[in-house]
Amino acid sequence: MSVKTPAPPSNPSSPRTADAPAPRARGRRPDFTPLWLLTPAGLVIVLVTIAPIVYLVYTSFTDYNQRTLFTGEFTYAGLENYTNLLSSSDFWKSLLRTVLxxxxxxxxxxxxxxxxxxxxxxxxxxxxxxxxxxxxxxxxxxxxxxxxxxxxxxxxxxxxxxxxxxxxxxxxxxxxxxxxxxxxxxxxxxxxxxxxxxxxxxxxxxxxxxxxxxxxxxxxxxxxxxxxxxxxxxxxxxxxxxxxxxxxxxxxxxxxxxxxxxxxxxxxxxxxxxxTLGVFTYKTAFVGFQVGEGAAISVITTAILLGLTALYIRSLLKSGEDL
CATH class of the missing domain: 1.10.3720.10 (MetI-like)
Known part of the structure; x- marks a missing residue:
């Protein structure tokens, strides 16, 4: 005749209870679902914002002009556009008018x-x-x-x-x-x-x-x-x-x-x-057809606005910490 061994009584003082979550399985693969959901928005940002800015910076180092619009030919100009701008009184006057x-x-x-x-x-x-x-x-x-x-x-x-x-x-x-x-x-x-x-x-x-x-x-x-x-x-x-x-x-x-x-x-x-700087950029790029120089003005403007945006984000984070 076999004798059944009674099951040991549960210990109520045991740290693990019925409501405790199961231990996390080792080697669990990361969930990439959030990244897949963000992919469409990320692609839009890359195509609409990042790619044009990269092309703008690239154009600012070329002699892209009216001839390029018909022939598609342009050459690398280095820092010539930026040098011409920084030595131009019209640029500094438009910048001063913009600030004031x-x-x-x-x-x-x-x-x-x-x-x-x-x-x-x-x-x-x-x-x-x-x-x-x-x-x-x-x-x-x-x-x-x-x-x-x-x-x-x-x-x-x-x-x-x-x-x-x-x-x-x-x-x-x-x-x-x-x-x-x-x-x-x-x-x-x-x-x-x-x-x-x-x-x-x-x-x-x-x-x-x-x-x-x-x-x-x-x-x-x-x-x-x-x-x-x-x-x-x-x-x-x-x-x-x-x-x-x-x-x-x-x-x-x-x-x-x-x-x-x-x-x-x-x-x-x-x-x-x-x-102002916006009008000066438009006239340079689309009236005078000096697209490369206009792109250089836009790069300088973007750099200034990025600095202002950095101040905005810093102030936003600081105001959040003060709440």
Missing amino acids: FTAALVIGSMLIGMGVSHLLTRVNLFWRYTTTVVLITAWAMPNVASTLVWNWLFQPGYGVVNWILAQLRIFGDTTDLNWADDPTLAYLAIWMLVVWQAVPFIALTLNAAEQQVPPEYQEAARLDGASEFTVYRMITLQFLRPTLLLVTILSVIWDYNVFNQIWLFSAGGPGDSTS
């Missing part, structure tokens, strides 16, 4: 955007929603279409702006005033257009951040006798600093690349007085 105009655009759009953002916190719900819809509509309008409308508004002879100024009788008869023929007026009109396009994004972004400011800090400052301007400067702006920094860097990058508005309104004129 970018600074004016960023300062104007940031100040107006901050004002609109704070205004949205002071109005009732109806006006807040109405203003938000108007801002989004203005922001969604393509800049080419809005620039064409801007040209009609400032047209000499039948432009609405000239007609309004003529009716006010402050600046005399402005009916036939051509804004694009005067550098100051051309810059002013383009500045108003770009700021009008940039304010919606800045205002809505800052307003979203301003809604997160703890109200108890503001109430405590008011109880201590602080004015509304002091509350905004000492309390609100302190909480908005990370968002302000990121929006400012983004605005610098966007305004540095302004081209459509300038080209469609004044084509860089009169003369070259409104020819």
